[in-house]
Structures are given as structure tokens and as C-alpha cells.
Amino acid sequence: MPNPTAAMLVIGDEILSGRTRDANMYHLAGELTHIGINLREVRVISDDADAIVTALNDLRARYDSVVTSGGIGPTHDDITADCIAAAFGVGITVRDDARALLQAHYDRSGKEFNEARQRMARIPDGATLIDNPVSVAPGFTLENVHVMAGVPSVFQAMVASVLPTLTGGAPLLSQTLRIQRGEGDIAGPLGALAQEYSDLQMGSYPFQENGVYGANVVIRGTDPAQVHAAIAKLSDLFPA
């Protein structure tokens, strides 16, 4: 059975302008791989309603699940929740359970639960909330779309609470062989090996360190015996 697939939609001008270096993609990629979900595509788009709706509808139709990050705070550029509702064609209102969470939080901290903050309780109809143990304002899940905050500490907490609800696949095992030969010397034998083991994925990642050329060859697959056999054969071809 093929592994479940996923895509990620990163929403935020700050990534595209080069102001901020994205950290969430790297985190999510590792977490999904760990539970056997195949992250197939990531898109980074700006805080633009049309772009968000179009990309979301494209991705949610093509992959088993979609994770979004960014745009669910209280400011005018936080338009993700409205865009998700528009993409699904459902309504969006302030929801009692989300408002109660936020009200209690601001009561505790002595801050005013003003109109801007109440926007964070606006949740598309039919969604379930994603817990936010860091800063309370919830994310939400609607069908196969999981909407999370962009602040890395909050994003990571939301990923941790959603992952157990996803159906994973056979864990993708990975072994790496470091070969101190130019990639052009590795390419021929590696290509033949990739044909022989067509169920496995083989990637070659060149490096240059202190004048030494080489490549890390990564072999991935769900069958441990196959991965091991392929790495052993490669190791025989390129003894250290």
C-alpha cells in the first residue's frame, strides 16, 4: 500500500521578502517522514486572498492531507481563516468554545479581550479546534486541512497535537553512505543500482569539504532488508 501523501502551504509575505527564514517546513518534513507520511509538495505564497484560496483548493484535492502555517493572528494581514472558509464554501463566525478559551486567557493576564483578539475566535463552520498550549489562540482542522500558526514554537506544538490523529504509513527507513569520490564517478554504478532496486529511492547529495569532493548517497524505502542489501552493495562498489 502506498504511503499517505501530504502537502504544506506556508502563508506569509515575510518569507517571500527574505525577512524571515522559514523554519516550519523543515520541522514538518522531518515529523511526517518519521510517521511514514510522504510530504510531496510545499508552497510558499503571500498574504493574498485569491492566492491562498486557489493554492488550498489545488492542494487539498491532490493530497491526503494539507498543513498550513501562518496568518491566524489578530492583525489585518491575518486572513487565513477567512480564506479557508471561502475555499470550502462554508461560513465563518466567532465560536463559543474558542472565545471562551481566549477570554479566560486574557482575563488571567489582565489584558483586554478586544475586537482584534476576538478575531482569533473566528473559526470556519464544521472545523475542530487544534490546541495551542503556547499562546492559547487555537488552530483548526477542516476535513483534510490542518490550519496552524506561523510562529515556530506554536506551529511545533500544533503539529505535535495533530500528528497522532493522522494515519501514517510504513515508516520510511533511510541509510546514508558517505563516498569520497566525485559524483560523476558514482553516477553510473548508482544509476544501475537504482534500476535493480526500483522500489527504493536513491539520492546523491554532493559535498566539497577542505578540497575533498564526495557525495552522501541516501537510500530510502519501507523494507529494511532491501535498504540494507542495497547499501551493502553500494559499499562494496565504493570501499572506503
Place this chain on the structure above:
Amino acid sequence: MPNPTAAMLVIGDEILSGRTRDANMYHLAGELTHIGINLREVRVISDDADAIVTALNDLRARYDSVVTSGGIGPTHDDITADCIAAAFGVGITVRDDARALLQAHYDRSGKEFNEARQRMARIPDGATLIDNPVSVAPGFTLENVHVMAGVPSVFQAMVASVLPTLTGGAPLLSQTLRIQRGEGDIAGPLGALAQEYSDLQMGSYPFQENGVYGANVVIRGTDPAQVHAAIAKLSDLFPA
């Protein structure tokens, strides 16, 4: 006149599996912003021919220019050049000028210019070469698509040689005000300011440091006087 637009296509399983943290997106985003080109979208996809062709044709139709990274080395998983040729519906052959560059390089280093390495001289018909001062194997430009290596040092060198050939726009100026107030307190006045200065982009990026909540508010635009006036007004609204 609106600023020219660009998209980036990152090709590589190693990013999507979480093995490697992408560095090229962050670099390109900063460089394009600097010369007034508006990076509107980034897609990260796997080493899959259909996915590459589909994404490339979508992006090159929608944006003024497209930069790709990854998949132009000598190994079996390096399929970008073939996919670009397929997307444009043109042929691809070993080209004399590219072969000569590589032949001279391997002659100098005493390495065999074997079949795998000759693959790196395969260039789609009609393309011009992009210089690679780091490891010789060239990138190429075909119409509005610039095809570059994934290794960060090579990618950066190729970006540096292509940027002067692109038509930039009015430089996008950016000023940041650090406000030590919760984002929910900033949101109302900032939203009103964004409406008043509709030519400017305003983003709010929350932080939490040593228990202090706040946000960096970034105001961007092409008119220095407007950017300055808006920042001054914001600073009056939220005195330090």
C-alpha cells in the same frame, strides 16, 4: 508601474524528506527584494518528472521570471534539464560549448570525463548557459526560466551572474518598528493605518522574549516619503 514578479521552483526529495534544510529560498528572496523584483511564490517538489513539468509550466505562465534550483548534476535523479525541455516542447542534446567547458575542467583535474559527467552538458535547445565559477557544470536560461544548481555555493554564484540580466523594479524599501505590546493591542490601530496607506504593505510579526510580548511591524513600499510618514505615525501611536 508594478514591480516585476518572480517564482522559485525548488526540486529535491532531500528537502521534502526533512534531510536537508533549504537555504536557497532565503538567499534568493533577499536578493530579488533588493533589486525590486517581487517574489510571489515558491514551490518545493520532488524529483518526479510529471510534477516538475506541471509546476514549471504553471509558474512560467504566471510570473515574469522563474528560478529553479536542484537536479542538474550527473546522477540518475538529476532530471531537471530533461523536464525543462519537455515543458517547453524543445529538444535536448549535449552542447559543444558546455561539453568543452567540462572537458577542460576534467582534463585539468585528471578525472575521467565519463558518460555520467557528459550528461551535465545536455542543454535544452535555445537556452543560454549560466556560468558556474564554483564547479564548472553550467546552469541555463530558457526564455523566462533560469535553471540553477541546488548546492548553495553554486546556486548563489549562479544567482549573482543572472541578477544583472533581470529587469528590476523600484527598490522596495522597508522600515521596522519594534513595539513591546501584545499584537492584539497593535492590531486595531495598525489596521486603520494600513487602510490609510493602501499603497504600502504592513506586516506584523509577533515575538516573545524573556516573558515580554511584542511585535515587529514592518512597513514596505517604493515611496520613501510614504514609508517614513507611516512609520512616524505608528511610532506616535505606540511610543517606546
